[in-house]
Amino acid sequence: MEVLAIIVDGILLGALYGMAACGLSFVFGVMAIINLTHAELIMLGSFITFWLWTLLKMNPILTIIPSMFIIFMFSIFIYKITIKRIVGESLLVSLILTFGISTFLWNFAQVCFTSTFRSVDYSMGSISFLDSTFPVNKILSLVIIIVLTLTLHVFLKYSRYGKALRAVSQNAEIAAICGINIDRIRTLGFGIGGALAAAAGSLIAVQWSIYPMMGHDLILKCFAIVAIGGLSSIPGCFVGGMILGLAESLGTNYWDATMAHIIAPLLLVLTFLFRPQGLFGVEERVD
Amino acid sequence: MKFTRKYKIKQVTSEKIGSSDKKSWPYAIALIPISFLIALPYISSPYVISVCFMLYVYTGYSVGWNIMSGLTGYVNFGYSLFIGIAAYTSVLLIIDLGVWWPIGWFLGGVSAAIVAIILGSFMLRLRGSYFAIGMLALLLGIKLLYSSKYLAPLTRGGSGFPFIEPLNLTTMYYALLFLTVLLVFISHKIITSNFGSKLIAIREDEEGAESIGINATSNKITAFALSAFFGGVISSGHIAFQNYIEPESAFNILLTIVPIVMVLLGGPGTIWGPVLGATILTFVEEFLWSYFITTYMMIYGIIMVLLVLLMPGGIIDWLKNRGTLPKTRAI
Numbered sequence: 001m002e003v004l005a006i007i008v009d010g011i012l013l014g015a016l017y018g019m020a021a022c023g024l025s026f027v028f029g030v031m032a033i034i035n036l037t038h039a040e041l042i043m044l045g046s047f048i049t050f051w052l053w054t055l056l057k058m059n060p061i062l063t064i065i066p067s068m069f070i071i072f073m074f075s076i077f078i079y080k081i082t083i084k085r086i087v088g089e090s091l092l093v094s095l096i097l098t099f100g101i102s103t104f105l106w107n108f109a110q111v112c113f114t115s116t117f118r119s120v121d122y123s124m125g126s127i128s129f130l131d132s133t134f135p136v137n138k139i140l141s142l143v144i145i146i147v148l149t150l151t152l153h154v155f156l157k158y159s160r161y162g163k164a165l166r167a168v169s170q171n172a173e174i175a176a177i178c179g180i181n182i183d184r185i186r187t188l189g190f191g192i193g194g195a196l197a198a199a200a201g202s203l204i205a206v207q208w209s210i211y212p213m214m215g216h217d218l219i220l221k222c223f224a225i226v227a228i229g230g231l232s233s234i235p236g237c238f239v240g241g242m243i244l245g246l247a248e249s250l251g252t253n254y255w256d257a258t259m260a261h262i263i264a265p266l267l268l269v270l271t272f273l274f275r276p277q278g279l280f281g282v283e284e285r286v287d
Numbered sequence: 288m289k290f291t292r293k294y295k296i297k298q299v300t301s302e303k304i305g306s307s308d309k310k311s312w313p314y315a316i317a318l319i320p321i322s323f324l325i326a327l328p329y330i331s332s333p334y335v336i337s338v339c340f341m342l343y344v345y346t347g348y349s350v351g352w353n354i355m356s357g358l359t360g361y362v363n364f365g366y367s368l369f370i371g372i373a374a375y376t377s378v379l380l381i382i383d384l385g386v387w388w389p390i391g392w393f394l395g396g397v398s399a400a401i402v403a404i405i406l407g408s409f410m411l412r413l414r415g416s417y418f419a420i421g422m423l424a425l426l427l428g429i430k431l432l433y434s435s436k437y438l439a440p441l442t443r444g445g446s447g448f449p450f451i452e453p454l455n456l457t458t459m460y461y462a463l464l465f466l467t468v469l470l471v472f473i474s475h476k477i478i479t480s481n482f483g484s485k486l487i488a489i490r491e492d493e494e495g496a497e498s499i500g501i502n503a504t505s506n507k508i509t510a511f512a513l514s515a516f517f518g519g520v521i522s523s524g525h526i527a528f529q530n531y532i533e534p535e536s537a538f539n540i541l542l543t544i545v546p547i548v549m550v551l552l553g554g555p556g557t558i559w560g561p562v563l564g565a566t567i568l569t570f571v572e573e574f575l576w577s578y579f580i581t582t583y584m585m586i587y588g589i590i591m592v593l594l595v596l597l598m599p600g601g602i603i604d605w606l607k608n609r610g611t612l613p614k615t616r617a618i
Contacts, residue, residue, distance in 0.1 A: 034416055085596055091416040092362055093595060096551070099364075100591025103544060107584040216540065220427055223420055258435050265428035272413055272421050 005132035006253050007246065012138045014245025016203060018238035019145045020218060021225035022152075023196035029169040029232030030189030031087050036098035037078065038222060039215030040105035041194045045071050045201025046210040047113060053120050053205075060122045061140065064202040068195040075194025079187050087186065102215065109212035117209040141203045148199055152192075152234070165189050169232060217261070224268040230278030239279060243267075324464055328457045336460050337528075342569045343463040344525045348546040349553070349561035350470050351517030354477060355510045356547075357555035360490030361415065363511075364543060365422030366518060368406075368429055369399035371538035373519030374526035375433065375442060381527075382450045389462075392523035399519030400512040407511040411504065430538035447533025454527055463524045470517050475558045477513070479617055486510055487556070541584075548587050551594045554601030559618055563602060 024038045048067040052058045082101060086093050124136040156162035167175040168185045176182050204210065225244055229236025244264060251260035271278065328336055348370070356363045377395030380386040386394070410421055432438060434445030454462075477483050485506050488496040497503050526532055546561075549568050554560025568587075575583040598605055606612040 034420070082592055082596065092360075092419070093599070095362065095364075095416050095419055096547075097592055097595040099544075100588045100595065102588070103591065104585050104588025107582070107588065111581045111585065216427075220424055223424070256436070258431065262428050262431050262435075265424035265431075268424040269410075269421055269428075272417050273409055276413070276417060 002132070005134075006249050008132075008134065010246035010249030011242060012134070012142055012245070013249055014242035015142050015145045015238070016200065016207070016241075017221060017225055017245050018241025019148070019196070019203065020200040021222040021229075021237045021241055022149070022234055023193035023200070024222050025226045025229070025232055025234060025237045026196065027190055027193035028226070030165055030193075031168075031172075031186045032091070033083060033087065033094040034091055034098065035083075035190075035193065036095060036219060037102045037105060038193070038197050039219035040102045040109070041071055041075060041197035042201040042204065042218055043106065043109060043210070043212060043215045044074070045198030046205035046214070047109065047201075048198070049202040049205040050118055050120055050210060053122065060120050060202070060206050061144070064144065064199055067198045067202045071198035071201075072191045072195040075197075076187055076191045078194075079190040083190065084183070084186075102219075106212050106215050113212055115212055117211045119209040120205050122206060137206050141207065144199075144203065148196075149234075149238070152196070161185070161188060165192075220268070221264045224264040224271070226278070227268050227271045227276075228278055230280035233278070233280040236278055236280030321468065325461075328460055333456060336456060338569070338573055340456075340460050340463055340528060342565060343460075343467040344521055344528075345546060345549060345569060346467050346562050346565040347463070347470055347521030347524075348518055348542065349549040349565045350467075350474050351514050351521065352543075352546045353550045353555060353557075353561045354474055354517060355514035357550055357557070357560070358478065358483060358486040358490060359507055359510055361411065361507065361511075362419045362547075363422050363514070364419045364547075365424075365426035366514075366546060367538050367540060367542040368422070368426045369403060369515040369518045370522040370525075370542050371430065371433070371534065372402050373399040373515075373522045374532060374537045376519075377523035378450060378452075378526055378532050379441060381452055388452055388454060388527070392462075392520055392527075395523035396516040396519035399522075400516040403512045403515035404508055407508045411507045411511065426538060426540070426543070430534050433538070434534040442534070445534060447531060447536075449531045451530055452527045456528075459524060459528055463521070466520060466524065470521070471558065471562060473517075474561075475617070478556075478558050482506070482509070483616070490556075544587065548591050548594075550601070551591065552601055554603030557601070557603045557616075557618060560601050560603040567602075 020042055023041070024035060027033060027035045027038070045067045048070055049060055049063040052063040052066060053060045078101060082097060083094070086097055122137070124140070126133040126135045127139070128134070154162075156166055164175070164180045164185045165188065167178065167180055168182050168189070172182050175185075221244060225237055225240035227240075228243055229238070229240030244267065247263045247267070248260045251263050324339065327339060348366070352363065352366050355361065373395035376398040377391045380394055381388055381391035406425065410418060410425070413421055433442050436444065438444075485496065485501045488499075488501055489503050489506060493503050522537075526537065529536075545568070546565075549564035550561045551564070552567060553562065553564025568590075571586075572583055575586060594601070600608075603612065603618065607614045607618075612618055
């Protein structure tokens with residue numbers, strides 16, 4: 001049942017992609033900023049996992065926690081010095097600003113870490129079903145992603161800060177009138193977006209090789225996913241991620257590994273042309 | 288009462304929208320450095336000539352990017368697309384088919400313009416940020432296409448190939464100098480013309496512009512094609528200098544980032560802004576290259592951030608607001 005194995009592979013891949021894109025969608029929802037530094041935050045999360053595993057021999061799965069925390073603080077730092085000042089402005093301003101920050105970050109990583117490919121060689125064996133073997137790493141990643149997503153969902157739905165975040169993403173002015181400190185909430189939102197990116201980065205470090213420029217490939221896939229799923233919708237992210245993961249898995253197996261990389265930009269352009277709001281998104285509000 | 292012939296009612300000549308003051312002093316001043324540049328190959332080393340060559344290349348790219356993105360406000364993050372397509376076309380024409388090199392370069396630019404027209408017909412329907420990201424996606428996709436096996440018979444796949452065009456450094460230098468001066472002149476004509484004011488109207492308020500009868504789509508596509516043509520012709524020269532072509536370097540994202548930073552620095556939407564930005568950054572880069580060889584891209588990132596936060600209009604706009612420069616569109 002080779003097709004089923006490919007589909008399972010696609011789902012595992014798709015969950016990872018969905019996790020990666022989740023933070024981007026979240027940040028856009030909270031403050032209407034297209035955050036091009038997202039991929040660099042993923043890259044930094046990966047490298048934190050790598051260095052913690054190499055230098056401190058920490059279990060790579062456990063490194064998710066310090067990685068998320070460090071990048072959370074780092075994102076807040078970036079927000080306070082730069083992004084805070086342009087929150088109200090047009091999307092293009094945020095694009096160019098975050099593009100500049102991301103250029104700085106990947107070159108900084110290249111200077112610090114050199115551009116050799118690195119990987120975390122941590123294998124926990126594999127299990128087989130459906131006539132094929134799957135590494136436990138990937139299945140554990142899926143479990144972790146599900147746990148993180150459920151935590152995020154519960155946080156957003158039931159906690160005070162979660163409700164405040166949802167309020168700010170729906171209508172910032174009314175939220176301010178209701179007494180929510182929108183600056184603090186936006187800071188928190190950007191930090192959470194970064195933490196989600198770091199979690200995805202840590203999971204990626206265990207599965208693929210990492211290098212400072214990995215952000216370029218990833219940002220395109222994240223955009224494709226967010227475009228397909230709808231710009232500020234988290235479930236849309238995962239649906240988009242699954243679609244892309246399945247398409248890439250099928251494409252790699254039945255077509256060509258190189259051409260499979262064309263799928264993401266192709267889907268992106270097609271989505272923009274035919275359904276710009278994505279599957280779950282709302283038509284853009286005219287505020 | 289005598290209304291005599293003393294009082295002739297002067298016919299008010301209808302001025303074209305946006306025609307500039309017809310002062311010619313900026314051009315007289317420009318002649319001085321230009322004559323210096325013309326004499327350069329005779330008075331200095333090949334290294335200086337190469338630096339100036341790259342200065343012309345990046346000035347050309349910046350001017351080309353500015354024509355589209357500075358005037359219409361549609362930020363094009365995929366400019367390297369046209370650079371790469373034109374580079375491949377010109378190299379294939381000159382090396383594989385033996386075309387004379389000026390024709391090859393011209394046709395390289397034309398090929399980029401044709402691709403721009405095709406892509407623009409559907410990409411330009413997208414709003415600002417969707418257009419920017421979409422162009423970035425197209426850039427990466429087409430780069431993959433050029434390194435894939437489908438185009439390999441033409442492009443020799445992902446590893447590219449070396450070549451030598453029948454040109455020496457001095458000829459290339461003069462060709463690029465001529466092209467850059469020509470492009471700056473053409474951009475002056477465009478920006479101060481009716482067409483330029485239509486593009487600026489599209490930037491400021493596209494729906495408003497359409498409501499007064501400006502056909503946004505055809506004007507945008509024209510600007511896009513011109514931008515691609517400029518970039519394409521310069522890119523043919525650039526690749527001739529490099530003597531090696533491969534998808535990764537021909538479609539390199541840096542060839543988009545660097546002109547964008549140069550235009551943002553100098554002043555988007557102005558004539559001399561891209562030239563100024565390119566000049567400043569080329570000399571900064573030459574300086575940084577000798578001391579901070581690995582960190583100059585980081586500095587580009589920081590410059591972009593600082594420009595967006597502090598000087599969104601660039602240097603020219605800052606000078607105009609201070610009153611140092613007259614507030615005409617001719618600068």
